[in-house]
Amino acid sequence: MDKKKIVFSGVQPSGNLHLGNYLGALKNFVSLQKDMECIYCVVDLHAITVFQKPNELKNNILETTACFLASGLDDSKSIIFNQSSVSGHSELAWILNCVSRVGWLNRMTQFKDKAGSDKEKASVGLYIYPNLMAADILLYKATHVPVGADQKQHLELSRDIAQKFNKDFNCKDFFPLPEPLISKNISRVMSLRDGTKKMSKSEESDYSRINLKDNADEIQKKIKKAKSDSDVIPDNLKALEKKPEALNLLNIYSEISHIKLEKVLSEMSGKDYSHLKEKLTDLLIDEICPVGKEIKKLMDDKTHLLKILKKGTEKAKIKAEENLNIIREKVGLV
Numbered sequence: 001m002d003k004k005k006i007v008f009s010g011v012q013p014s015g016n017l018h019l020g021n022y023l024g025a026l027k028n029f030v031s032l033q034k035d036m037e038c039i040y041c042v043v044d045l046h047a048i049t050v051f052q053k054p055n056e057l058k059n060n061i062l063e064t065t066a067c068f069l070a071s072g073l074d075d076s077k078s079i080i081f082n083q084s085s086v087s088g089h090s091e092l093a094w095i096l097n098c099v100s101r102v103g104w105l106n107r108m109t110q111f112k113d114k115a116g117s118d119k120e121k122a123s124v125g126l127y128i129y130p131n132l133m134a135a136d137i138l139l140y141k142a143t144h145v146p147v148g149a150d151q152k153q154h155l156e157l158s159r160d161i162a163q164k165f166n167k168d169f170n171c172k173d174f175f176p177l178p179e180p181l182i183s184k185n186i187s188r189v190m191s192l193r194d195g196t197k198k199m200s201k202s203e204e205s206d207y208s209r210i211n212l213k214d215n216a217d218e219i220q221k222k223i224k225k226a227k228s229d230s231d232v233i234p235d236n237l238k239a240l241e242k243k244p245e246a247l248n249l250l251n252i253y254s255e256i257s258h259i260k261l262e263k264v265l266s267e268m269s270g271k272d273y274s275h276l277k278e279k280l281t282d283l284l285i286d287e288i289c290p291v292g293k294e295i296k297k298l299m300d301d302k303t304h305l306l307k308i309l310k311k312g313t314e315k316a317k318i319k320a321e322e323n324l325n326i327i328r329e330k331v332g333l334v
């Protein structure tokens with residue numbers, strides 16, 4: 001059996017990626033590209049499961065590509081492309097729509113959350129979105145999928161679909177069962193205003209998040225205003241149990257400084273949170289501002305970004321076609 005490791009992940013093209021995306025997904029992607037074959041996809045077909053203004057979508061596809069590159073993804077090491085440019089995703093999604101079961105999709109909690117109270121009005125695409133995600137992964141026979149904890153259920157569905165395909169078409173081990181690489185950080189980066197909610201681009205107040213494009217001034221203001229605690233910094237984690245905002249700031253500091261949380265606490269215990277905030281602001285400015293500047297620079301040359309996507313598309317297409325030819329044959333399509 002082919003034991004080669006292949007990493008696949010997708011990010012929806014939304015404008016305004018933030019610190020949560022950066023620490024939870026992008027930095028992880030970058031470290032994986034060092035020693036594995038990696039395919040990173042801007043999943044534009046997933047985005048249109050809810051209506052997108054065409055001009056904004058176009059811009060967001062390029063901006064997400066720019067975020068990939070500015071965070072350190074290297075298009076000579078990883079395949080970077082957008083989903084809709086490789087038609088194999090849609091084709092395999094259709095085949096998998098016929099393998100996946102209605103009962104399985106009915107259990108998907110994200111659909112229930114996203115569709116809201118009036119499910120009849122949700123697009124059919126939103127409902128079968130997890131089948132498209134399975135197609136993304138299986139099209140490249142990916143073995144490892146870095147995702148946030150919120151995607152775990154979708155990944156389990158991908159495994160069920162792979163297993164059923166292998167069984168229905170009598171091809172044991174044809175699709176590898178993709179393993180999640182769950183990033184702890186993605187759920188750890190919380191809103192700066194409410195430490196029980198994930199940092200999110202959809203929270204109304206911009207003070208709830210650090211955007212990758214924020215300048216030094218904005219970062220400073222946001223950290224200054226971030227909710228923390230009126231007590232001093234404690235020397236143990238237990239004392240932070242009911243203080244999610246304080247814990248969040250400490251976590252972000254620990255993540256960016258590469259100092260273990262316990263060590264941060266032992267170094268800072270007894271000090272005010274303003275001390276942490278000052279240090280955190282400096283670190284964030286050093287880490288995030290260059291990324292933001294690079295995103296803006298890349299967005300000034302859209303032709304270059306389109307070229308990078310085109311190059312990635314060509315590489316992805318070769319792999320996709322190779323696998324699809326075998327898949328078509330297994331299904332009996334001529």
Ligand code: TRP
Pocket residue numbers: 008009010011012043046132133136137145146147151154
């Ligand atoms: N559904 C994922 C999200 O919203 C994005 C995604 C689409 C994805 N296809 C994927 C992630 C394949 C991993 C693998 O975050």
